[in-house]
Amino acid sequence: MEVSSKQKAVQPMEKLQKMLPAVLLIAISIVVTILNPIFLTWNNISNILMQYSGVAFIAIGAMLVLISGGIDFTSAEIMACGSVIGGLWYLHGGNNILLLILGCVGVGVAVGFINGVLIACLKFPPFIATLAMQSVVHGTMLFFAEGKIIQLSGATVEFLGKGRIANIPAAFLILIVFAALMQLVTKYTKLGTYTYALGGNEQALTYTGVNVKKYKILIYMTTGLCSALGTILITTRMAAIYSSVNSTLLLDGIAATVIGGTSITGGKGNVIGTVVGAMIIGVIGNSLILLNVSSNMHDVVKGSIIVFALLIDVLVNRQGNKD
Amino acid sequence: MKKVTALLLVGMMFLMAAACGGKSQTEPSKENNAAAPAETQEEDAEKNAEEAGGKKQIAFVCINMEGAFWVDMMRGGEVAAEDYGVDLVFKSGEGSLEKQISLIENLVVQGVDCIIVDPLDKQGIVPAINKAGEAGIPVITAGNEIETDYNVCTIYNDAYDVGCITDVMCKTIGESGKVACVVGAPGSAVSDARQKGFEDAVANYPNVEPFVLPAKWDATVAQQMVTDLLVAEPDLDGVICADAIGFQIVQAAEASNREDLLVTNFAGMTDNIPGVEDGTYLLDLLMGGARVGYWNVATAAQLANGADIPQKIYLPTSVVVSENTKEKLDEWGLTDKMTTCTPDEAMEILEGFSEEFGPDSYKVENYQPRS
Numbered sequence: 294m295e296v297s298s299k300q301k302a303v304q305p306m307e308k309l310q311k312m313l314p315a316v317l318l319i320a321i322s323i324v325v326t327i328l329n330p331i332f333l334t335w336n337n338i339s340n341i342l343m344q345y346s347g348v349a350f351i352a353i354g355a356m357l358v359l360i361s362g363g364i365d366f367t368s369a370e371i372m373a374c375g376s377v378i379g380g381l382w383y384l385h386g387g388n389n390i391l392l393l394i395l396g397c398v399g400v401g402v403a404v405g406f407i408n409g410v411l412i413a414c415l416k417f418p419p420f421i422a423t424l425a426m427q428s429v430v431h432g433t434m435l436f437f438a439e440g441k442i443i444q445l446s447g448a449t450v451e452f453l454g455k456g457r458i459a460n461i462p463a464a465f466l467i468l469i470v471f472a473a474l475m476q477l478v479t480k481y482t483k484l485g486t487y488t489y490a491l492g493g494n495e496q497a498l499t500y501t502g503v504n505v506k507k508y509k510i511l512i513y514m515t516t517g518l519c520s521a522l523g524t525i526l527i528t529t530r531m532a533a534i535y536s537s538v539n540s541t542l543l544l545d546g547i548a549a550t551v552i553g554g555t556s557i558t559g560g561k562g563n564v565i566g567t568v569v570g571a572m573i574i575g576v577i578g579n580s581l582i583l584l585n586v587s588s589n590m591h592d593v594v595k596g597s598i599i600v601f602a603l604l605i606d607v608l609v610n611r612q613g614n615k616d
Numbered sequence: 617m618k619k620v621t622a623l624l625l626v627g628m629m630f631l632m633a634a635a636c637g638g639k640s641q642t643e644p645s646k647e648n649n650a651a652a653p654a655e656t657q658e659e660d661a662e663k664n665a666e667e668a669g670g671k672k673q674i675a676f677v678c679i680n681m682e683g684a685f686w687v688d689m690m691r692g693g694e695v696a697a698e699d700y701g702v703d704l705v706f707k708s709g710e711g712s713l714e715k716q717i718s719l720i721e722n723l724v725v726q727g728v729d730c731i732i733v734d735p736l737d738k739q740g741i742v743p744a745i746n747k748a749g750e751a752g753i754p755v756i757t758a759g760n761e762i763e764t765d766y767n768v769c770t771i772y773n774d775a776y777d778v779g780c781i782t783d784v785m786c787k788t789i790g791e792s793g794k795v796a797c798v799v800g801a802p803g804s805a806v807s808d809a810r811q812k813g814f815e816d817a818v819a820n821y822p823n824v825e826p827f828v829l830p831a832k833w834d835a836t837v838a839q840q841m842v843t844d845l846l847v848a849e850p851d852l853d854g855v856i857c858a859d860a861i862g863f864q865i866v867q868a869a870e871a872s873n874r875e876d877l878l879v880t881n882f883a884g885m886t887d888n889i890p891g892v893e894d895g896t897y898l899l900d901l902l903m904g905g906a907r908v909g910y911w912n913v914a915t916a917a918q919l920a921n922g923a924d925i926p927q928k929i930y931l932p933t934s935v936v937v938s939e940n941t942k943e944k945l946d947e948w949g950l951t952d953k954m955t956t957c958t959p960d961e962a963m964e965i966l967e968g969f970s971e972e973f974g975p976d977s978y979k980v981e982n983y984q985p986r987s
Binding site for chain 2: 329331334336337340343344435438439440441442444454455527530531532533535536537538539540541542578579582583585587
């Protein structure tokens with residue numbers, strides 16, 4: 294209830310914030326298409342969808358914790374550790390892809406659970422707790438990996454990584470189904486409602502007698518699950534597992550969420566915006582290659598767009614406070 | 617409830633620490649075990665005497681200890697330490713220059729006999745090298761050209777080798793077309809040298825359009841960049857990898873239905889060499905992680921024992937090509953310019969580092985620059 298009354302008070306800026314991801318995506322697309330018409334070919338667009346579906350999964354996870362007023366720095370490490378442990382099971386289990394999936398999901402959910410316990414039960418600040426866990430998960434990955442590169446093969450790997458249905462990347466279709474599911478979860482389940490309420494006013498939620506600890510742990514576990522599912526898509530696309538951390542994944546996941554309209558102060562955000570945010574990150578990287586721009590500019594452009602999205606967020610909050 | 621949770625977590629931490637501790641404790645014992653079968657009581661006594669007299673202490677300060685190449689390098693280094701009878705410790709800089717500097721400062725205090733460092737930054741590491749040098753400890757800067765009064769650079773013929781690879785690629789595509797080179801990160805000495813080698817060589821082929829893709833040493837980024845480039849330039853003829861990421865480029869090519877894309881691999885990882893034979897890769901560059909590790913520790917052992925080593929020495933490399941490609945190189949007159957070997961020979965060299973750089977065969981005159 295509280296959330297919706299707050300929302301009414303800040304309508305004009307909030308509308309802009311909600312529209313921002315779509316407006317940004319269209320604006321960037323128009324500019325790039327004018328400069329290089331190849332951008333708008335299905336071949337190119339489907340490549341972006343294929344490449345960034347995994348990032349979108351991770352971004353949806355990051356969105357959940359941000360809405361609840363927390364943060365999670367372990368997503369890239371979940372990818373590294375989950376894929377290494379899943380990859381080793383895959384190797385020992387006679388190239389069984391189910392073992393890879395099990396390994397990734399197991400690590401993701403377990404790390405999410407520990408994050409949740411540290412934050413909800415021991416009251417660690419999410420920033421510190423997940424930063425410390427980042428280190429623990431990284432060390433665990435190195436312990437198991439021993440520098441191996443595991444190559445993956447088989448029809449399922451091929452399908453998840455590079456497959457298409459009616460020329461639409463399978464990874465993107467999986468993302469659509471998952472995003473729809475998460476949209477339902479955030480809108481119509483207790484978990485969703487309490488996630489927003491936690492970010493809006495945790496104290497108030499506690500007074501209503503809700504088991505806040507349980508839901509906080511569940512949120513971090515869901516985030517871990519999202520990171521694990523994203524890991525499966527990224528790993529199968531690469532058809533190889535490296536015992537090193539994907540250098541851009543953590544930033545991309547959080548950036549996609551913020552660009553997608555999730556408030557860094559919690560309480561606001563939506564799945565569609567986050568998926569669009571992930572695709573904006575993809576479009577930026579793609580267009581800089583298409584326009585033959587130095588990849589150093591990639592970080593500058595990505596950073597500037599995050600700053601812009603944060604600025605809108607700050608303005609929305611300021612207007613909300615005034616009202 | 618809070619107490620129970622805290623206790624559970626502390627328990628978990630102990631278990632993890634025990635697991636990790638268990639591993640680190642097994643490492644030195646592994647070395648001991650390797651030597652154990654031949655050991656008699658007399659040898660034990662000798663060993664103790666030697667330890668009392670002091671084996672030379674060598675420390676290897678890495679950037680981090682992740683990735684297949686690094687782990688392979690450590691393996692080679694450990695073999696060299698056994699062959700040369702020195703004590704070797706690896707220290708991880710954990711990706712931080714400050715950490716590398718403080719590690720070196722601590723090693724100086726400990727009074728080790730030689731320090732090998734793979735520096736994160738060419739300039740930033742200089743004061744630490746000077747500090748070691750002033751304390752009489754020689755320093756090896758692995759893979760980096762750094763000029764101080766106290767260091768030996770164990771480097772690669774990067775620019776020259778990538779130039780040769782570019783020649784092979786350009787000749788293979790008939791000196792006309794589009795070629796991309798995937799490098800590491802601009803600003804990194806190794807990456808910059810490889811990029812320069814590509815750009816200088818490709819300039820000799822006016823009908824070849826070059827593209828440089830800095831993938832930040834990240835296989836995921838490399839695959840994405842090449843996938844995007846294949847959309848922008850669907851008639852791209854070849855990709856030169858300046859890092860061991862050929863497999864990812866082949867994935868990008870397959871996803872774009874460009875199985876005909878020519879790909880050259882790099883660094884000569886044992887897993888990748890068979891790909892040269894079956895045509896997955898046009899060629900690979902034989903370096904080898906274990907080989908690099910062995911060579912560096914062997915050089916450190918020489919320095920620790922007071923040998924005179926020139927300020928710059930170069931790892932002998934060769935281009936791994938199939939018999940067919942080798943014949944073509946002969947036709948194009950490129951075989952005089954570069955050392956080549958077949959995949960089978962490459963595998964022998966990769967595993968024979970102990971003979972190649974062992975105490976009986978280590979010769980600085982073999983480690984000269986190419987031009």
